[in-house]
Each structure stands twice: as C-alpha cells, then as structure tokens.
Amino acid sequence: MERILLSRLQHYLFCPRQFALIELEDIWEENQLTALGQVMHERVNQPSHETRGTIRTVRALQLASETLGIDGIADVVEYHRQPDGSQRPYPVEYKRGKPKSHRADEVQLCAQALCLEEMNGCAVPEGALFYGETRRRQVIVFDDELRKLTHETILGCRAIVESGLTPKAHYQSHTCRQCSLRELCHPRRFSHSAQDWLKIQLGSDAEGSSESSGKTNAKNMTRSTVESKEDSP
Ligand code: SF4
Numbered sequence: 001m002e003r004i005l006l007s008r009l010q011h012y013l014f015c016p017r018q019f020a021l022i023e024l025e026d027i028w029e030e031n032q033l034t035a036l037g038q039v040m041h042e043r044v045n046q047p048s049h050e051t052r053g054t055i056r057t058v059r060a061l062q063l064a065s066e067t068l069g070i071d072g073i074a075d076v077v078e079y080h081r082q083p084d085g086s087q088r089p090y091p092v093e094y095k096r097g098k099p100k101s102h103r104a105d106e107v108q109l110c111a112q113a114l115c116l117e118e119m120n121g122c123a124v125p126e127g128a129l130f131y132g133e134t135r136r137r138q139v140i141v142f143d144d145e146l147r148k149l150t151h152e153t154i155l156g157c158r159a160i161v162e163s164g165l166t167p168k169a170h171y172q173s174h175t176c177r178q179c180s181l182r183e184l185c186h187p188r189r190f191s192h193s194a195q196d197w198l199k200i201q202l203g204s205d206a207e208g209s210s211e212s213s214g215k216t217n218a219k220n221m222t223r224s225t226v227e228s229k230e231d232s233p
Pocket residue numbers: 014015016017018021169170171172175176179180181182185186187
C-alpha cells in the first residue's frame with residue numbers, strides 16, 4: 001500500500017488538485033505564508049522530550065499507521081499521566097495564522113491521533129491545534145464525524161495516488177486566490193478540456209500563442225522539493 005504523508009492530507013482537503021500537483025507532479029511553490037509555516041515547524045521540529053508534573057512532552061515524534069498506510073512527524077505529543085498510572089497521548093500541531101473555515105488542520109491532527117491509537121494501543125479522544133497568530137490552543141475532539149472525514153480524506157488521497165491522475169482544476173475564486181500553486185496550476189485554463197481551452201483562446205486571440213495551445217502540462221512546470229512539513233495553502 002502506498003504511504004500517504006500526514007502533512008499531505010491538508011492539501012487534499014484544501015483542493016484535491018493541489019494534493020495531486022504536489023504528490024504526483026512534485027510541484028511546490030513557496031509563498032510568504034508557506035515560508036512562515038516552514039519556519040514555525042523548524043522551531044518545533046527538533047526532537048526532544050521533557051517531563052513536567054504529570055505531562056511528558058515529546059517533540060518531532062515519528063508516527064505511522066500500518067492499517068491506514070499513513071506516516072509522518074507530529075510536532076508535539078504530550079503524554080498525560082492518568083489516575084490509574086497509564087499515559088494518554090495528546091497530539092499538538094503548530095500552525096501559523098489562525099483557525100480556518102475548512103477542516104484541513106483538524107483532519108491532519110485526527111490522522112495523528114489514529115496513528116497514536118494504533119502505536120500506543122489506547123484511545124486518543126482529543127488533541128489541540130496551536131495557532132501562531134492567536135497564540136492560543138484550540139482543543140479538537142476526535143468525534144465520529146471528524147474520524148469519518150479523516151478516513152475519507154485518506155481514501156481520496158490514495159485513489160489519486162493509485163490512479164496517477166491529476167484532477168482537473170475546479171476554479172473557485174476564494175480558494176484559488178489563497179493557493180500557493182495558482183501560478184503553476186492555471187485553474188481557469190485546466191478547468192476546461194484542451195479543446196475547449198483552444199476554442200476559448202482562438203475566440204479571444206486568433207493569433208494564439210504557444211502557451212494557448214493546450215500543450216502546457218503541469219509536469220513541465222517549475223519543480224522544487226517539497227518539505228515533509230509543509231503548510232497548506
Ligand atoms: S489554484 Fe485552485 S484549482 Fe489550482 S490547485 Fe490551487 S486551489 Fe486547486
């Protein structure tokens with residue numbers, strides 16, 4: 001089974017095409033927001049652990065689920081000592097910015113919880129997202145709805161990886177405006193078939209251009225290495 005990186009799940013929820021461009025076509029474009037997220041993760045992704053009171057804090061913990069075929073690195077996992085002496089994992093993921101309108105961050109955190117449940121053999125009922133802009137933790141409960149969405153996201157990612165096909169662009173002005181890949185994705189162009197795009201181009205510019213021939217393929221666009229802890233968008 002193809003492994004899916006935990007950090008890639010957020011891209012699928014933001015836009016399946018963005019996930020495919022990164023996963024299948026190795027395309028990544030850093031912008032100010034993604035760079036800030038990278039700096040934040042570099043700060044918290046130094047492996048270490050410490051114990052204070054009843055909480056043991058482990059940073060940069062490697063996680064995996066054989067059952068789900070996912071793996072990656074958790075920014076922080078706190079182990080909370082319970083009254084019976086057992087330790088309950090509590091994942092904490094660091095994000096730049098503030099809580100978002102979509103559930104991508106929650107799904108990434110829930111996927112970490114699913115890994116921790118499999119690795120530790122115990123329930124992980126909740127965790128937290130820490131946002132750099134608000135400097136606050138937001139507690140996330142891993143309820144049935146969020147677990148279902150997380151499973152569906154993993155399946156969606158795997159379907160794209162196994163098909164090897166990048167979905168067509170579905171232009172949504174609000175989402176595409178925020179997307180770090182919009183200059184490489186050309187969402188208006190690739191939401192049409194090549195023939196439709198040619199007709200549009202010929203209609204507005206009879207001379208056309210080499211770029212308007214529909215031959216521009218995402219695989220030919222600029223490529224750069226994707227870090228393992230990238231932030232959406
Ligand atoms: S520009 Fe729009 S369609 Fe293209 S990857 Fe980004 S969000 Fe998706």
